[in-house]
Amino acid sequence: MENIIVDTSYGKLQGAQEGPVLTFKGVPFARPPIGALRFCAPELPEPWPGVRDATTYGPRALQALDPQLAAEATVDEDCLYLNVWTPGLGQGRRPVLVWIHGGALVSGSGSEPQYDGTKFAFDGDMIVVTLNYRLGAAGFLYLGDLLGEKYASSGNSGLLDIVAALKWVHDNIARFGGDPGRVTIMGESAGAMCVGALLALPAAQGFFQQAILESGAGQTTRDTASATSFTRRFLAGLGLSAHDAKKLLTLSTDELLAAQIRFIQSESIGGVRHLRYFGPVVDGTTLPHYPLDAVAQGKGARVPLLLGTNRDEARLYMALDPQLTHPDRQILHTLFGSNSATAADAYATARQKHPPEEAWAIVLTDYLYRLGVIHLAREQAYQHLPVWLYRFDWDKTSHGAFHSLELPFVWNTLNRPHPLQIPFRFTFGAEEYALAEQMHAAWIAFIRNGNPNVTTLPPWPTYANDERETMLFNTVSRVVSLPPEQDPANYQRHGLTF
Structure with missing residues (x-):
């Protein structure tokens, strides 16, 4: 040796x-x-x-x-x-x-x-x-x-x-x-x-x-x-x-x-x-x-912070356990404690625009992951500290842009076998390898320079509470201004209470 x-x-x-x-x-x-x-x-x-x-x-x-x-x-x-x-x-x-x-x-x-x-x-x-x-x-x-x-x-x-x-x-x-x-x-x-x-x-x-x-x-x-x-x-x-x-x-x-x-x-x-x-x-x-x-x-x-979520986080868990496929108040209480009633109200609102399963996936994704990330980005911006927000939208799977799917793109390891490729029916081609190169480069740029901007992606501004500009990662990535949103009444945003 x-x-x-x-x-x-x-x-x-x-x-x-x-x-x-x-x-x-x-x-x-x-x-x-x-x-x-x-x-x-x-x-x-x-x-x-x-x-x-x-x-x-x-x-x-x-x-x-x-x-x-x-x-x-x-x-x-x-x-x-x-x-x-x-x-x-x-x-x-x-x-x-x-x-x-x-x-x-x-x-x-x-x-x-x-x-x-x-x-x-x-x-x-x-x-x-x-x-x-x-x-x-x-x-x-x-x-x-x-x-x-x-x-x-x-x-x-x-x-x-x-x-x-x-x-x-x-x-x-x-x-x-x-x-x-x-x-x-x-x-x-x-x-x-x-x-x-x-x-x-x-x-x-x-x-x-x-x-x-x-x-x-x-x-x-x-x-x-x-x-x-x-x-x-x-x-x-x-x-x-x-x-x-x-x-x-x-x-x-x-x-x-x-x-x-x-x-x-x-x-x-x-x-x-x-x-x-x-x-x-x-x-x-x-x-x-x-x-x-x-x-x-x-x-x-x-x-400085770089943070974000995947568009369809909860689809992973819904696919792995039938109990999570449909709304259930006991599940909501177990997952969200004192926020369970607020999550139930959010589901009722989502049902006005989406089919039941899609509405449920949106609410689970929001309350498990997205809302916590958005709140941190907001407070970071209020403190005038650099923060970049992203959403991973690549969804060419049977369960959309599910939780953890961004990892092989960030680490640029699409050549390694993914344990869910067969059951979730997806493959990686030239467009996906290009996206992995872009995301990997953006993460490297942030680690090296404190700023994720790279020439292979559109200009990525810091998140501000008035513009809410967010990078949407996909085979064609783009920056959008997310619509404003307010916390529901009685929503406890800082942690869990049971």
């Missing part, structure tokens, strides 16, 4: 040459959150002697694995590892992209093939970092009201893991050729909602200079009362009362994972419902404010 070694703050790493870039995989950025550290904030990693092999990915966070992955991937509470792609060592100070994966806060990892950083690193001459963070109960189960001060931050353990990775990047990325003062955080779906929360998280401030949010904006953040209510239900699934919460500390890893899987199976609808249960918590200390409120009050990170 070629002698590709970097000396970090904690020890030396042996990397590898993979095509045009160097990679370092399975790099520990925090002490394993096991034993007495379960549900606690991450601690600094232990230094290691000699040279540590960094040519294979670390374990994923606790989650149910797809049977196709079970043979090649492992899950463990000891999961806090990151991966680095770099065009070269010690050759200038390149911009840094830190990717935060999605997966409803119960699945996913930084090692998924679709997040291979080679294209961004090589095409954009940048450093790419992907990471794992604690998921599900280990990362977002709020225990502060049941177990006291030591666990006051437990509802945000997953967010604090991301902060620990950002601190590692700040302290070490220059040794990989990166600039710690030019860091962009980027996430999709649950990852974007984590990015939204990081905008308001005091511990994250100064560790990033701009952010990209794809289909998420912090709208799953909840108060401690709602979070504790969820924790009580989780305990009940184990046959435990609130007084027995300490028993969570002594469950084996397998028992904790089994409890999480059972709970998700009993509570889930179409892969969406548990997204609304696990999420960041406004606990008064780790996360003092709802992300949207922090931005509106000038208390959040004052950084």
Whole structure:
């Protein structure tokens, strides 16, 4: 093996040459959150002697694995590892992209093939970092009201893991050729909602200079009362009362994972419902404010943003679960809590112009994703901070421009097999490859220069609340001024309350 070694703050790493870039995989950025550290904030990693092999990915966070992955991937509470792609060592100070994966806060990892950083690193001459963070109960189960001060931050353990990775990047990325003062955080779906929360998280401030949010904006953040209510239900699934919460500390890893899987199976609808249960918590200390409120009050990170949604987000979930095909008030309450009545009214209004299924898809898309993104763009603009808004409209599938469909375009990886290509009946041709090149270039331009404008797309102005100009990505992309809209009466826009 070629002698590709970097000396970090904690020890030396042996990397590898993979095509045009160097990679370092399975790099520990925090002490394993096991034993007495379960549900606690991450601690600094232990230094290691000699040279540590960094040519294979670390374990994923606790989650149910797809049977196709079970043979090649492992899950463990000891999961806090990151991966680095770099065009070269010690050759200038390149911009840094830190990717935060999605997966409803119960699945996913930084090692998924679709997040291979080679294209961004090589095409954009940048450093790419992907990471794992604690998921599900280990990362977002709020225990502060049941177990006291030591666990006051437990509802945000997953967010604090991301902060620990950002601190590692700040302290070490220059040794990989990166600039710690030019860091962009980027996430999709649950990852974007984590990015939204990081905008308001005091511990994250100064560790990033701009952010990209794809289909998420912090709208799953909840108060401690709602979070504790969820924790009580989780305990009940184990046959435990609130007084027995300490028993969570002594469950084996397998028992904790089994409890999480059972709970998700009993509570889930179409892969969406548990997204609304696990999420960041406004606990008064780790996360003092709802992300949207922090931005509106000038208390959040004052950084440029690029954000948007897919036109038909909810079509993915409607296709995967028949329960989500038609309106149901119980589903609305489960997904949107105190906003369920407002969502029901929105459906009644949409029914005046659209067939039932289309009206339902519009409302689910709005309340799951679009409204949260629009509100963040608005508040960013009110603060006179740069923000660019997009909508992904390419829809040559059996289910339109569904949730997550933009990812292979952004990462410019249309040549990789897409798991939904056969059931959702779509293929990629020359027009799609051209669109992927355009979107990939726009994201690279934003990461490098803080502005997504490129010559292959129409001029893309910043979003302003009077013009509301938005890039619509399609085989022929264009900028339009979206119509004005007002929040419905009694709509709670900053987070979830159940």
